[in-house]
Amino acid sequence: MASPPLALLVSERGTRRLAAVDDRARALGLFAGQKAADALALVPDLATFDHDPAADRAALEALCDWCVRFSPAVAIDGEDGLLLDITGTDHLWGGEGAMLVDLVARLARWGVPARAAIADTAGAAWGLARFGEDLAVVPSGGQRQALADLPVAALRLDEAAEAQLPRLGLHRVGQLYGLPRAQLAKRFGLGFTTRLDQALGAAAEALTFRRPASPWFDRLAFFEPISAPEDMARVAADALALICARLEAEERGAKRFEVVLHRLDGQAFPVRAGLARLGRDAKRLAKLVVPKLDKVDPGFGIEVVTVHAAGVEPLAAVQNGLDSTAGAGLDETLAPLIDRLVNRLGEARVWRADPYESHVPERSVVRAAPLDPPPAAAWDPDRPRPVRLFKRPEAITALAKVPDDPPVFFTWRGRSHRVRRAEGPERIAQEWWRAGVAEGETGPGKVRDYYRVEDEAGGRYWIFRQGLFGGEDAPKWWIHGLFG
Template identity: 45%
Template sequence: MRRVVCICLPTWPTDRVRRKGRAIVPPDRPLVTVATQGPRRVLAAVDAAARRLGLRPGMPLAQAQGMVADLALVEAEPEEDAAGLRRLAGWCLAYAPLVAPDPPDGIFLESAGAAHLHGGEAAMLADLARRIRAGGFAVQLGLADTPGAAWAVARHAPRTPIVPPAGQGEALAPLPVRALRLPAEAAAGLEQLGLARIGQLRATPRAPLRLRFGEEVTARLDQALGAAAEPLAYLTPPEAPRARLAFAEPIGAPETLARVVERLTGLLARDLERRGLGARRLDLVFRRVDGLPQALRLGTARPSRDPAHLARLFGERLGGIDPGFGIEEASLCASRAEPLSARQIAAFAAPGEVDPDAMGELVDRLAVRLGPGRLFRAAPVESEWPERSVGRVPPLAPARGLTWPADLPRPGRLVDPPERVEAIAALPDAAPALFTWRGRRCRVARADGPERVFGEWWRSDAEVSAMRDYYRVEDQAGARYWLFRDAPAAEGGRWWLHGVGEA
């Protein structure tokens, strides 16, 4: 299913001027760009402060200066604005393989097949908005099944929405008709007829609409609702290694798509080998006969140019491709690549040695099936508290040079956070002789300890005087536990269970 993100940059020209530094203007001072329109000088773009004062693009400059005395003026540069928008669209290729500028102030992204790499649609939009705003640009986002619906909700919905699949009809109904990207004259004419909302327009017979407004009104409505296709002019990274296949007849069978992927990965692998590169991110794009693309994006844990491995990764995801009435072109691009030189393969592996390439391929296959954010390995962390002494790192992250102390045995499983237990000790500061955990009474047969651990005073004032006495105990049934007391018995120390299993 197609999913499209619309990035709306409502004050793109003025934000670009401020960021470029050509006009040192305080953020609260109104800033506009000015262009010549025939014999007149008019406002080409206005920032948020100017808009709040009633200024609008197209307003005569003399009228604007009469309304706002301290107005900051900069000459409009539409060519520079378009070039900057294209550069920003190129930056957005890090989020999705298909990105299309939408001048003068928008960008479209095809997020289907790529959103999961960023934690899902909501997480991807949040990160995209955060990074664009950090660059000094105002941004509004929308996501829907069609470019028209995404454009409408990004600019006219009360908040940044994610329209659920097939939900554009309900989402668009309360929005004004100008959200359909109609000419100002057509939108004004519809409002004069009482058709101010898209829901009202959708319920109106189409023949009178075509007779009065032409085909554009109904065409835009069909594009927004998904009843008509709307191809986009996507960017192509010029330097990225790529392979492309065109077909004399449209294809669509799953086994045919799998063979096409095998050919593409073979062609791409040869290109990568000539350049001494390995792919870290791959974008597979199928172009259907109706102009709509179907895209998949995959990442690899290590640089790779093994065609069989890359084809196998895509084979796990080809079931999500909708060929429609057929696919006429397929392309595979290594949108992110890293140096990968040839290396000698040992005839015999040393005992216990792990082949890094084989491990990388295993991680890639698991990431395709489980999701890239679900793979990790445990690594030691420098910390006195046991629950802080282990952390999650990427599965192929290099070792940090840290090891857990071999002379301090630890349980097989930590209970995090520690659970409160009721314990009885024969002596005030001795190991417990009996404790109750989760309603079960355990009588201690053997015990070892204490191992005293102090708090990390550099983290907080509360840990300056913190202390724990740990005991390894075994009950009469042979089960082993790791218990600690958080203060001496004389100070009212309480008992906690922090681990279970073999120590």
């Protein structure tokens, strides 16, 4: 039994209207914007459901991610379309025509009917896909002729221009070619001539891709789907070898790699690997990617694997010595270990402490990538800082002979310490050039006098007295770090 015609409903100012209709409902005279009561009177067996724009958008975004197997540059077009930049990728399918047929056939297989076109410009492809043949491939430079017989609505015009042009007898795009451009711009606005130029290739058009467009993309497709763990590991290594070979040929390296396994049902499983330094060693990358494949559910099989490289920069070849180690510094030796730690623990958990030019102790250290170049700034050797600086100073009780002297005795975490030696004070006040002062840092009226002290057991501490005697608040003692 054939399924009934279908329509989606939306409420507008208390009235239920049709938001969208399928082909069967359209053939029976129903249209978007029609009152639901009128539609049901014409077609009693009309099946209706509430329109859910958020779900439609989520489905379109999922479809956009699925299309990455055809091109790394995919943009969402309105509420029902996608634009793919297939420059440099169509040869993987044996040409533009074969690629277009494969794309539409895969969509139809999963219940997504689509019309598609390939042209030099996004505007021409948009118009041909919606108003031309079901599948259209325009030869390079042929968009002018291909668009000539299409209605003016194929130019993506605004509603006013699209409604006014037919009243003037201008029904086809080709009728606009010979008209004076200045008069068209004056009558319909610059947006009209811009759309015409974009479709014909006389004006550039910027597209917002869901993922940043990158030429560093490659793809592997299989005659039969794969699902065995060893097969997935092998094809992931093969895909990395492809992109690394391209990087080596152009003397470049990358810091981030992504291998995406595309399942038969359209689900995509990205597996990412990052490097501490620029690299293009496929074997080393495979060791980082393969352990993460155990989280990939192959389902009924993986049919396509794509690989992307990001953070690509020039990378010159390095000449090793006869023992294969000469010329390799400490950083090169540590790089594989750091890569494994970063990919296992996360980039935010593997870092190096670097000095930062600031008088405030809490701001004198910043986190940096483990193998980043060392900063030019350094701590003043005459003002040493503790090996371990606490995230927040801890309160202590201390006893000093006179108010400005270092303490002779202090208690920290319930344990008493008698001071044997002390150096200081080093006075640290606010950084007046900063607009604001964070909580816990030195601020107005929060002058600190720091002392380096050593107790009778040999422990060395960095303690300070906050506040001045005779001020608004009584001075308090704190411990801020340990010297080893």
